Amino acid sequence: MKIVSGRVMAEIDRTAIEERGIPSLALMERAGWSVAREFHRLCRNPSTPVVILCGRGNNGGDGWVAARHLQGWGYRPRVIVTHPPESLSPDSRANWERYRGTPFACWEVWEGASSKGAKWFSDSPVVIDSLLGTGATGAPKEPYSELIRFSEERAKWTLGVDIPSGVEADTGDSPGESVTCRSTVTFGLPKKGHFLGAGLDRTGALAVADIGFPKDLLQNAESEAELIAPAWAAKTLPRYPRSTHKGVRGKTLILAGSPGLLGAAILAARACLAAGSGLVTLGIPASLNAPVKAAVPEAMTLPLPETSDGSIARAALARILEHSSGADAVAIGPGLGSHPETQEVVVECLAKCDRPMALDADGLNALAARGAQAVLRERRGPTVLTPHPGEVARMLGVDKRAVVEDPRVHVERASEQANAIVVLKGPTSFICSGDGHLYLNHYPNDGMATAGSGDVLAGMIGGIVGQQKIDPKDAVCLAVYVHSLAGDLASRRLGHRAMTAVDIISHLGDSFLELRKWRERLDPVLV
Incomplete structure (x- = not known):
C-alpha cells in the first residue's frame, strides 16, 4: 500500500x-x-x-x-x-x-x-x-x-x-x-x-x-514508500502442497548463544521453527549443547569448538562453512557474545559463505568491532541487517537522535552503504531493500519492548528467507509483519505489561491463521 x-x-x-x-x-x-x-x-x-x-x-x-x-x-x-x-x-x-x-x-x-x-x-x-x-x-x-x-x-x-x-x-x-x-x-x-x-x-x-x-x-x-498491509502479507505467504516434506520448506543454520546468553539462541531457534522452516540447525558452543537439545528438541545442533570463556572459537570456522553450504539461509547474532575470536568467525562467514545471511545483535557488533564494512559490501549472497536506531547511528557515524528524527533518510543510507536489506526496528520499522525501495511496518505496541523480541525476529527472518519461495526482500517484509502481528495478538490476550518474547512465538500460529483468513477473502479458491 x-x-x-x-x-x-x-x-x-x-x-x-x-x-x-x-x-x-x-x-x-x-x-x-x-x-x-x-x-x-x-x-x-x-x-x-x-x-x-x-x-x-x-x-x-x-x-x-x-x-x-x-x-x-x-x-x-x-x-x-x-x-x-x-x-x-x-x-x-x-x-x-x-x-x-x-x-x-x-x-x-x-x-x-x-x-x-x-x-x-x-x-x-x-x-x-x-x-x-x-x-x-x-x-x-x-x-x-x-x-x-x-x-x-x-x-x-x-x-x-x-x-x-x-x-x-x-x-x-x-x-x-x-x-x-x-x-x-x-x-x-x-x-x-x-x-x-x-x-x-x-x-x-x-x-x-x-x-x-x-x-x-x-x-x-x-x-516514495509503501506500507506493509495484511492483504499483501496474505498473498505473499508461501503456499505448499500437502505432499511437502521438510527439505522443501528450507534449511536454516543459526549461529547463536554463549554463556549467560543461551536464551537468545533458544528463542531464535523456536521462532525459526514456528515461522515454517523445515529444518533448523543451531550452531552453539559445545558446552551448551545439552541444555539446547532439551529446550528445543525439534532443532538439530551443531556443537562447535569454544574459547576459554565458552564462546564460539576461531577453530569452529571450517565446520560452520561446511554446514552452511547445505543451508538455504544463515542467521547470526542472537546471544553470540563479543569474544574477538567469535567476531572473527562472523566476518569470515560473511566473506566466504554465499548463502542468504541475516545479522542481528552481536552479529552487528562484530561488524562494527572488526571494521568489516568492505566485506559486507562485497558479499555475493543477499544480506539482511536488523539494527535498532543506536546501531544504525554507529554504522553511519551519526548521533542516535538524528536517526530517530529522520529514520527514512538514515535507513536508506545504511542500506546503500552496506549493500544489504536493512530493517530499522521500532514502533514503525523502516525496511530498505538495497535497491532504493522503502517499506514501512506500522504496528506500535509497547509490549514488544521486551527482552528477546529481536532474537525472535532474527530467527523468523532466517526461517522465512530460507524457504526460498519468495524474494529475500519480500521474505524480510513478511517476517517483520508477522512478528508484529503476533505481538499484537499476544498483547490483546495478555496485556502489554505481561507479554514476553515467548508469547510472541506462541502467537505465530494465530498470526498465520489470520493471514489465511485474509487469503480466503481475497481468493476463496487459493487457501
Whole structure:
C-alpha cells in the first residue's frame, strides 16, 4: 500500500470529484461512516461519553457524519465546532444540517474554557478529533490551539480523523499544539506524516479506510514508500502442497548463544521453527549443547569448538562453512557474545559463505568491532541487517537522535552503504531493500519492548528467507509483519505489561491463521 504526501492525496481527491464525477458528499459520507465504525470497534459501549471536535473545513464535515451514524447506533455524541455554521465549508455545513435534524442532536460552538461545551469534558470523555486535516500546515491558531490544549488535558483517549490535528501530513512535524491519538482513521492511502517526526507518536494505530476513490488513482499515485498491509502479507505467504516434506520448506543454520546468553539462541531457534522452516540447525558452543537439545528438541545442533570463556572459537570456522553450504539461509547474532575470536568467525562467514545471511545483535557488533564494512559490501549472497536506531547511528557515524528524527533518510543510507536489506526496528520499522525501495511496518505496541523480541525476529527472518519461495526482500517484509502481528495478538490476550518474547512465538500460529483468513477473502479458491 503506497504512502503519499498530502499534495498527492489532494490531487487524487480532486481528480475523483472533478474528472471522475464522484460527488464530494459521497466521499465525505463514506469517510465519516468509516470513523464511526472504527470508534464503535474500539469502544462497543453506547453509554460511553463521546465528544466530537469539528473544524470549519471538510475534516470537520467527516466528524458531523460520524456523529450522525454514532447516534443511530445508540451513542449520544456531543459535538463542539470551532466556528458558527455560516462559516463552515459547503460540504461540512450540509452535514451539519443533516445532523442537527436528527433526534437528540447536541452541539455547541466553542467559546473557550467557560463555555457550555467545555463542561462536556468533565466526564473524562473519549474524543474524536475532526478539527484539522491533511491540508493544514503550521502551528494551529485560535480557536483550534485552545481546543486542542483543552482536549489533551481532559480526554481519556482520542480517535484521529485522517491525521492528528496539528501534525503536518508531509513531514510529521508538530510546530504547535497537536493531538495525541490512540488510533487514527485515514482515507484512501496513508500519509508520510503518520510515520515521521511527531506524527509517529501522535498517530497511534493506523486504520486505512476505503471511501470510494477509484482504484487506479490509488495504484498509480506518486509515492516514495509503501506500507506493509495484511492483504499483501496474505498473498505473499508461501503456499505448499500437502505432499511437502521438510527439505522443501528450507534449511536454516543459526549461529547463536554463549554463556549467560543461551536464551537468545533458544528463542531464535523456536521462532525459526514456528515461522515454517523445515529444518533448523543451531550452531552453539559445545558446552551448551545439552541444555539446547532439551529446550528445543525439534532443532538439530551443531556443537562447535569454544574459547576459554565458552564462546564460539576461531577453530569452529571450517565446520560452520561446511554446514552452511547445505543451508538455504544463515542467521547470526542472537546471544553470540563479543569474544574477538567469535567476531572473527562472523566476518569470515560473511566473506566466504554465499548463502542468504541475516545479522542481528552481536552479529552487528562484530561488524562494527572488526571494521568489516568492505566485506559486507562485497558479499555475493543477499544480506539482511536488523539494527535498532543506536546501531544504525554507529554504522553511519551519526548521533542516535538524528536517526530517530529522520529514520527514512538514515535507513536508506545504511542500506546503500552496506549493500544489504536493512530493517530499522521500532514502533514503525523502516525496511530498505538495497535497491532504493522503502517499506514501512506500522504496528506500535509497547509490549514488544521486551527482552528477546529481536532474537525472535532474527530467527523468523532466517526461517522465512530460507524457504526460498519468495524474494529475500519480500521474505524480510513478511517476517517483520508477522512478528508484529503476533505481538499484537499476544498483547490483546495478555496485556502489554505481561507479554514476553515467548508469547510472541506462541502467537505465530494465530498470526498465520489470520493471514489465511485474509487469503480466503481475497481468493476463496487459493487457501
